[in-house]
Amino acid sequence: MSQISHVAARMKLESPVMAATPVEQRNDALACIKEALCAHADEIFAANRRDLEMAERNGVAPAVVGRLLFDEHKLADVCAGIDGLVDLPDPVGRTLLRRELDEGLVLERVSCPIGVIGVIFEARPDALVQISTLCLKSGNCAILKGGSETAHTNKAIFEVIYRAAVGAGLPETCLFQAEAREEIGELLGCYGLVDLLIPRGSNEFVRYIMDNTKIPVMGHSDGICHIYVDGAADVDLAVRVCVDAKIQYTAACNAVETLLVDRAIAAEFLPVAVRALEAEGVEVRGDAETCALVDVRPATEADWDTEYLSLIVSIKVVDGADEAIGHINRHGSHHTDAIMTEDVATADRFMRLVDSAGVYQNCSTRFADGFRYGFGAEVGISTSKLHARGPVGLDGLVTYKYKLRGSGQIVGDYATGKASFHFRDLC
């Protein structure tokens, strides 16, 4: 039995105790964590400098180094995030259903934590704070494994968080940080002990996790997002949104990869859109019809299934909303897809028929994010259909249980007709 499975087995047995902690105690722990992070800022910054120096020695790209950085600004951000999380209502213990089945036999569906969650995330120290505080607020125990490029920072931050959480009275099993890369494999083997895995990172990494564990996985691998520009679109609005969705943060999963343009508006929209995109350094690839209207590189079939994650966009001319919907459901990754139109009926049809976690009208796909949805933070974005879909905040970290309170009722009496149900919802 590996160390991680020992930890997970103890967590599993004690997770009900964590689940039963009052919200005041969980909020108090969050406040203590914030205070402790500020009190130990210097140690954390020092640890972060060691990680940054190593990254520079290893020739890590400056864009990536920006994510590894943990400074006063990042600290202020995570502290503001913790304040927001404290203010959010308790996701645990909500009565979702209350029904009298018969006289003196009352059924309740009550929200409760999932139990033990494993989160494997990229080298971003602020993510460690967000994820651990989301798990604690929702009453879950968590095993965390952050990217090794920030190992020193992770260690420093985790120790501060853990001491503060346990000092505030949360169980010793509330959190554990895995430090070695081999421990990821051990974590994947913890079926029956870990209730949910949340992997974050590259498509290949997430797919590797999904293919190598029996534990339920919440997350997404691809993010092939589309914008369909309808014949009834406002062209200026559509261009502005398409440019934002492509360039505002190209490496994000919710950046747009393919524009689908209604034939009815192609001649008007394409020249303006391509000029605006190229002005931002975007390489445009078009199908034959697009290439006939604007001077861009031809797209191949493979383009419709590619997540560029860079300054490239593909464009295809389509015959109205229904062809766009078909293309998106076939080639998309069920993440976030938008329609640009002033026609309410077409928008409604698109939003009903596109089978994605997020369906938008007249705004950027880049809004798909837990913070922007008002969830305080997110542990990730889910493209699976079950449990939680889209950005996952506190709501996605809880499940429910049924509580049935009786006064000696037996099923035999209902089977023989001596008693019968009357089903009256009490709330």
Added chain:
Amino acid sequence: MSQISHVAARMKLESPVMAATPVEQRNDALACIKEALCAHADEIFAANRRDLEMAERNGVAPAVVGRLLFDEHKLADVCAGIDGLVDLPDPVGRTLLRRELDEGLVLERVSCPIGVIGVIFEARPDALVQISTLCLKSGNCAILKGGSETAHTNKAIFEVIYRAAVGAGLPETCLFQAEAREEIGELLGCYGLVDLLIPRGSNEFVRYIMDNTKIPVMGHSDGICHIYVDGAADVDLAVRVCVDAKIQYTAACNAVETLLVDRAIAAEFLPVAVRALEAEGVEVRGDAETCALVDVRPATEADWDTEYLSLIVSIKVVDGADEAIGHINRHGSHHTDAIMTEDVATADRFMRLVDSAGVYQNCSTRFADGFRYGFGAEVGISTSKLHARGPVGLDGLVTYKYKLRGSGQIVGDYATGKASFHFRDLC
């Protein structure tokens, strides 16, 4: 590409059309199905007689033959079930959240069908009717595979249901019945096309499904349910409930397998309970302390992890509720566990800390059932933590999507501080 994967691929592409059907049409289809089942009752009964004759020739046990039977009574039951389903509110299109993120930027979380569901179920013709009507009411497409012992009945019933559903205007891809056993393997390979698998049947069968597919599986393998008899229990009530939970239907997953008895009440409870159980033909196995109080066969460690599914029960004396909670969380299957006590605080503690889909006070574990919860029917019982837990009715067959409607908002403006969110819940 197998036939099933062809079917699933077409369903997947057309499932959004099914999902977008109005509830009136889905209810109308259910009414037509009921009418058609009654109109074709004679053909269905004739097909069922062929299955029953074959079962007799094959020496199938009479108890099992009872499940294969589809007669006037079963028909009346499934028709009543369809009426109940028509009366239930539409689970699709409910607005679960409506939040203004900023002026003119409104987020909605709306319930929607899961998409394509595969259900593999035991040889029970009434289950075919229940499952297909639940899937249709919830706007899902479904691939169904019933037990081969009722192949003729399944074929007759399915044809009637399918013709009625399509006749009422539902898409041709709404339902498909797999008939050959090999098709189960093909169905398990439909990752990316089938959104959810619901296997029903023996523990081994469900575990086989879980181990051999990448498709998310909802269901349960084991059903090791407990009753803890607390020191503050009403002995007569507790005995009556324990007997019902063991004998009312021993083959059910929600039947009790282990009784945990508080030492404080063991001398009083055990003699009465054992007498009552033995009077019903139950074999009792006890730990050393139980054996010292009543004359029963000694239990071994393996008994605490065994689902008997027959007239056997194990009994262990414990030191109060906390030892019982620990035992249940360690040896149970997170299905349904009950406490017998008149002490409200102890009951609350037990119901908070036992990590099961159902936690009961003073009533039989046999109540864990979609019909008895007032869900109309169930497609199965889930012991997994994610998505749906406990008996799964219409609610467990839907997910949600986020709809965001804007007027040209781009993330760049929020990132640079030109715009900011104000998060106002509208409902």
